[in-house]
Amino acid sequence: MAVFVLDRCGKPVMPCTEKRARLLLERGRARVHRVLPFAIRLIDRTADSCAFQPLRLKLDPGSKTTGLALVREFNGGIAVLNLFDLMHRGRQISEALTARASMRRGRRGRNTRHRAPRFLNRRKPDGWLAPSLQHRVDTTMSWVKRICRWTPVTALSTELVRFDMQAMENPEISGVAYQQGTLAGYELREYLLEKWGRKCMYCDKEGVPLQVEHIHARANGGTDRPSNLGIACQPCNQKKAARDIKAFLKKDPARLASILAQVKRPLKDAAAVNATRWVLLNRLKATGLAVEASSGGRTKFNRCRLYLPKTHALDAVCVGNVAAVADWRRPTLAIKATGRGAYQRTRLDKYGFPRGYLMREKSVKGFQTGDVVRATVTKGKKIGTYVGRLAVRASGSFNIQTGKEVIQGIGHQYCTMVQRADGYGYSFNMDSTISAGAGDASRAALSLPGMNARVSRAKA
Incomplete structure (x- = not known):
């Protein structure tokens, strides 16, 4: 995967290859800015002295997973730099709100102090979306802004509708004629x-x-x-x-x-995408970048014409006007929205009664759930090195979620911080049909010089 690069002032410059990033770190010309996605910051250069090429961020919005692709435009086509699969948590949000409503309803019905339901004091503003739908828009825009903060993106492309044959035949069609054509x-x-x-x-x-x-x-x-x-x-x-x-x-x-x-x-799924597509388009236009809106029919046509596999990220590559695609055989960084915890201190059973109590403190031995750590176990039954997302326990014996399995009972003394929790979990999708010839970029990203060093405190 391409490595994000920032200048000494924190401004984005053109991404570089993994080999070039390794050389810059070894020679002391750069520092690790962020681990996942991997980004470095130069210490001897500013953006004014760097050359730029047109970069475009493409999106394929979905109800469960949104595909993102960072591409470089050149005469005759595009070259793929990075592929992302952004997995939403709309279903978990909907279920959590349903459980909360049931608990409050049961609390009002039991023999306790009565609290009358309040329904007439709430007004929904114009453009209101359900929390599970608003989450999809907010999460997508959060990552659009992050990538724009790490790379000099000049334009955006998004899939707006699946098929719009009537608009192609008659751009002036509207109203009843549009619905019955x-x-x-x-x-x-x-x-x-x-x-x-x-x-x-x-x-x-x-x-x-x-x-x-x-x-x-x-x-x-x-x-x-x-x-x-x-x-x-x-x-x-x-x-x-x-x-x-x-x-x-x-x-x-x-x-x-x-x-x-x-x-x-x-x-x-179709209802969720239809409810959020125009809101997302307006939010993208508000960034001030040029936005290209395309149809799903063109995306499918481009993918079939270019003989690309069917994935969310590669669908994003095919959004809009695409003549040719180069360097698409790359691993995909899967980004899963996990949230930052909950205020609720108890787990409830199906009747609304507490069945377990959670810790009051989120931090244990300097770690908290969601941190990415490297655990090097030197003795016991679990000897080895593990890199993944952490789940803390009050006892100091943690669980580590790697890309394939969960390793339980890792002592805190073996863990080294790699990246603080940011509300997302990261893993690499190394499909053989896509990653053939791409190299083991996942291991390369986790073994670059400076990986074990302290991550920069600069805002990421």
Whole structure:
């Protein structure tokens, strides 16, 4: 992976290769500024004396994972510098808020001091998003600003919509004409394919032509609403015909119950992306950089034309106008939003009663959960060196989450601080189809000179 470089005043300059960063550190011309993602700070040069090339940060927003790619633009294409997978925690936030609401509701219902519910004193401002959705926007923008702080990014690209065929045919289309045109049927089919897993709802066949199926036949008063539509192969569609679905699946009650439940279940991932895409675009425009908004259709076209694997980060590479891609075989840094802990001091059971108590102090022996440490164990059953995310215990016997496993019972005396907790967990995705020929960049980043030295106190 490319190494982020800052000048002696903390201003970003062009990223460099791992080999060049190693030489700068060995010769004493740079200091370690940050470990993950790896960044160095020059001590003998300022940004005024450095040459710059156009850099673009590309985003592929998703409900669970957002792909980011830092690329360098040149005549005829782009060269990939860094790949990131940003994993959100929207689901955990939603579940935590639900648990809190249940606990408060139960507290009001028990034989305790009554506290009346307060609902009329809250007003939602314009543009309000649910906390689980707002988290996706805030986390994405946080990393956009971080990367812009570490590199001289000149432009941004983001995927805004999946397909917009009508706008290509008639840019002036709007209103009812937009909703009832070509795009309506096309996106409806894509929505149904995603919702039903691209397989027949009656026999689970995959890889065969699928047809739009009316669960309640139109001949019996059924509508064309998405809540009444599914997908089925031609034999199953003809076999069901206009019969009621309960009569058709009389001998398979489990499948009938599953289909009726799936009909009422919305496509939550698509809803989450649709609810946040315009907010994210406006936040990106507020950065003052040039923003390119593209469609998912173009992203898929670029990926298929360039024969790139399907990953979140490489989807980000293919966003927008891409003629050619170089140096895309790189490891991907997976960034998982973990949060910074909670104010709640107890764990609750399903009835809302405490089942365990947490520590009052977050710091134990100078460490806290989320710190990245290097543990060199010299005796006992766990002899070896481990690098990963720390989970502290009051006893001083910690757990270390490495890229593959959790190592339990590591004494604090064996741990050396690498990077303080910042609310994210880091690991490298070394897929063989992507990292072939890229070298073991993960081990290289963790073994650069100065890695064991004290990390710079400069703001990262």
